[in-house]
Amino acid sequence: MAKVKVAVNGYGVIGKRVADAVSKQDDMELLGVVKQHPDYSAKVAVMKGYKVYVPDQASLDNFKKFSVPAAGLAEDLFKSCDVILDCTPGKVGVTYKPLYQKLGKKAIFQGGEKKDVAEVSFTAQCNYDKAKGKQFVRVVSCNTTGLSRTLWAIHQAFGIAESFVVLARRAADPNDIKTGPINSLVPELTIPSHQGPDVQTVIPEVPITTVAIKCSTTLMHMHIIRAKLKKPATKDAVIKVFQNTPRVKLISGVDGFLSTSHIMDYGRDTASLRGGRDDLMKILVWADSISVKGDELIYIMAIHNESDVVPETVDAIRAVMNVCDVKTSMAKTDKALMIGAGEVPAAILVGEKGKETPFLC
Amino acid sequence: MAKVKVAVNGYGVIGKRVADAVSKQDDMELLGVVKQHPDYSAKVAVMKGYKVYVPDQASLDNFKKFSVPAAGLAEDLFKSCDVILDCTPGKVGVTYKPLYQKLGKKAIFQGGEKKDVAEVSFTAQCNYDKAKGKQFVRVVSCNTTGLSRTLWAIHQAFGIAESFVVLARRAADPNDIKTGPINSLVPELTIPSHQGPDVQTVIPEVPITTVAIKCSTTLMHMHIIRAKLKKPATKDAVIKVFQNTPRVKLISGVDGFLSTSHIMDYGRDTASLRGGRDDLMKILVWADSISVKGDELIYIMAIHNESDVVPETVDAIRAVMNVCDVKTSMAKTDKALMIGAGEVPAAILVGEKGKETPFLC
Amino acid sequence: MAKVKVAVNGYGVIGKRVADAVSKQDDMELLGVVKQHPDYSAKVAVMKGYKVYVPDQASLDNFKKFSVPAAGLAEDLFKSCDVILDCTPGKVGVTYKPLYQKLGKKAIFQGGEKKDVAEVSFTAQCNYDKAKGKQFVRVVSCNTTGLSRTLWAIHQAFGIAESFVVLARRAADPNDIKTGPINSLVPELTIPSHQGPDVQTVIPEVPITTVAIKCSTTLMHMHIIRAKLKKPATKDAVIKVFQNTPRVKLISGVDGFLSTSHIMDYGRDTASLRGGRDDLMKILVWADSISVKGDELIYIMAIHNESDVVPETVDAIRAVMNVCDVKTSMAKTDKALMIGAGEVPAAILVGEKGKETPFLC
């Protein structure tokens, strides 16, 4: 079967990761990436062997001036591909949509775009089939992806009658030196924050209300989830659900995972086992934090906002190209990206059925 | 009537504020404060005219060495007072209790001590009468105080069937340079966090579950509260409740209150109108954030952790001395501390009864 | 003598402080302040009794909409005053200059403007006389002010053959939640950074090279100064120079001043003794850090960037109005602003002449 020809428009935090990810899939071919400035990221792309296209003539001149080889203009790249991965900044993707339409190309947008940019808002394990064969699909944001993965699993196991989520958001990406706040907490004053309705674009069955605050940190988002279940659960049962949920990993404070810093430290320690990035594409749920009282469930999770949407984007390619089913796609993606490689088992002692699970310390 | 003679044991973040507060009450006399080290805080205390006592001979020698006048040993101070305000670090207060007992003195502890250090856990507007005439009273922590004030008001108006609170905690006080984290989010993995049960030491009628995370900030705590009410409410009605709740102030993002930084900036702008500290002893509730859907209430509030317990401590003195009723005490305290001076009205347009309140922008 | 009529254009970090400062001078009258938005700062200004003018009709409408009383348009305010204090954001002041010229008004700009906006770049104790009677004067930035004060004193005492300064800059003001970086160090890559040449606009006699880096903090700037002196000095002698330098204060780590956090904590502790702001308008030099080896001098100082230029601005008013000499003006300003009130003596033991000064611990 011919490989799917993929173009990546935008080479920032997400773009460079999906480019790496696509280049590792045996059924895809990365035709090139679009990058505006000839900076260190562009130079690294060239070093990795990616063809770097530019959006316009001005960029072309600039690449030439700084001796960074440009492969041509973005539109030429788009014409020759099967699928465009739009990784431009939020709200910019929608401005490219007319071009993608004109060229008759399929495109996968990111969660910075509004839902109506696409026919389907997508999280592979929740609604892969809905995206099959579509022209425009939106991979939802990192936060929405994390909520969709875990809430969907809980909903299928126990039913969710209502859920309330507080998102403690990292305020800036690690390489963003312009954005604050330094030393402050910034609430999103409109309630619900946009993430709640966004989750429902993927799993409308799950009632959810979200409140978000921005914190002075760059590493990860943290979510505190409280759900009323339709039927009573136990901590053991919830642990088992998460153990069996794709792209979700249980961690434990007992192992020293006491913060988002420790999680990313672990990501760095195990990067060599996953081919070189400290990215953690699974959602990390603290087993210790899982608290169940009858039909009330609480848990805390961390989200690596730079990377959890990367495997989703890869799966979305297979969905729009209609080349295989969800199980096959997710398995291929996870294997190629070595998701789960370098994983250490969480220190969990699952207690007697129906009782609170005792923890190791 | 003779003034109540007050000693302050410990002159840190809380101790120096309650010393200032006591010295402003016309029915109290600040006999002195106990301070271990002859540092700038001790020198400022001397400059303010406070008698500075020390815990032991070693401290006495050290004060002499650095030419900071010490008034004597702590025990001598305690002997001559009516009430000791124990503002020693958490878990240290309990080690002083035997001395207070031996001397037959009343003592007011802070929230860093466990509840069983005292006969009553105290928030003036919730349970002042229970503390009347008692020997040992504990003013609960800044977080617990804030939750008690607002939840109690809501409970009295609508009844609270259940409540769930996420506390985004400032990780260190502004003058604490040793404590981190820098650039991290640190969840309290045991659920409920200790604040929930602590609130119930004050208002056992209100069911509450809390989850706490530590954030890289020094200024204020932020709480996100979600409550199920026993009877339906409206946003207007909740706003009116908070407008009539003592030591609670509504603020609005419309006025530029977009973060804890803005609140403290306002505190600094108005300090001269309250006698000189940027302290904000009221709990700040964002009017914009108040969201009501039938019997579900959500709101966000900020807590100035350095100062909200200061008026409580002053009231606790009057309670244990049984000199007046709660209304009189709170009024005297608030007037003397100029709580509420320098207040700007929040930009709130209260809408039609039963409808969501429209905001100004 | 008639009071000088003063208008303040811009009511941000600096504007609100100089408005407070002018209102405390017995030879000045604050006619009003210009503020664009009807936010909490505007409301506080109104509460303080300041007349709040607005730049244009749109602002006027907005003030009306939010029920914040506006006194009129800025131009009307300017017409009726003697001196305009331009406290608009950096590079905006220059755009107002034509208006000030058209109205024939004197104006004092801040350090965010380029030097050629004015006839003189000003630090009172260095060059007050040069500003006498001028129409346009620029009070230099907080950093330049601090360097001018201390280097000028050292230069007059010992002569400075060359100086090298590293500025560790606070990245954002405390009420600025938009600006980062979070968790980064950002060097100014052009050397010298602009502060060096700027210092020479005030004291051209002093050779200086500066390098600046931005740090993830909001409180204060810190400077590390290394100077080659024209004649040898001793630590004692340098301490005596700084003890006798106006608007410079020695502090000591022995007293617990271990960081910018501790300095601002002290500022808050003593705010009530200075009329209500935690501002520290003096430059804080760590006595401990003063290191002298023959003709090499090193010292570390901290600068309260929000306020050190405030007394300079007040003095500049008297200079342009030519109402008194520098000594008189600085004395009046310092007294009215209670600069130096609430000061604790630094723990310094000045050693034998010609020897290193021993410190207390």
Place this chain on the structure above:
Amino acid sequence: MAKVKVAVNGYGVIGKRVADAVSKQDDMELLGVVKQHPDYSAKVAVMKGYKVYVPDQASLDNFKKFSVPAAGLAEDLFKSCDVILDCTPGKVGVTYKPLYQKLGKKAIFQGGEKKDVAEVSFTAQCNYDKAKGKQFVRVVSCNTTGLSRTLWAIHQAFGIAESFVVLARRAADPNDIKTGPINSLVPELTIPSHQGPDVQTVIPEVPITTVAIKCSTTLMHMHIIRAKLKKPATKDAVIKVFQNTPRVKLISGVDGFLSTSHIMDYGRDTASLRGGRDDLMKILVWADSISVKGDELIYIMAIHNESDVVPETVDAIRAVMNVCDVKTSMAKTDKALMIGAGEVPAAILVGEKGKETPFLC
């Protein structure tokens, strides 16, 4: 030739990196590592195939309890090795020295120990030969290593008459959530700070004075260096020196390297090209910042404090074992660690000889 048998005592920030590094050398064998707690780091070590030893029986019990396989007690490991890499926390290494002596083993300490723990303080390119055959060698700290590498190169090219360095230090390692400060600048008040004398343990020929401040960041240290040269230089000449200095890399703001954040972002982008860690073992000097005026040189550099000492430690092994010369060792180390892989050329246009170098933008 038999491989050198290496034990690593301590598996923290440095220990885990030198363990990885040793395991990549074809002339060394990693016998095992010593780790106290069975946390995620221990589990990752096991996963990587390292034998994990423990310091005592209590640790052994704890590993068993948490099902993490321990290979035995540290002393057994030490007995069977040729060289012990002591990566215990600062000041702890010296307490192990008697054991190493008793066992008659060579040991390499880290810079957290005082200089007299060892016979030689070591930076490979400066004084490899002095460490040849020694029993105890100390690899100096990250900061001292960076200063030694660059100052030594400058000294050899131009002679250094005097140097003054300000170190803006990261306050805590990325995985350290206990240590602050949050939002503060903390100067080391004793001048010179310890780094200056420490540099002279490696290159006593270079006169140096250092001043250090701690900043609220976790990523990297930044140094601002100002040196008086014995003979005049040019920017071109200095650039060429650094281009030819081992383990030093020029970077440029023109390429987008505007902060320590950008450098670490680049480290992460290129980690896959160096085998999986984002570590940057070279010292990064901003070409833009290099400023030369006659005999005065200024430059700014960044130091990846977690990793720059790793190659030094590997070289120190070969030095104490006396198996090869410095050139051979450094070449082997750099190749095995892929130091310099994934490097992008800095955007530098070297100008005419004797003139300031023009930069690209």
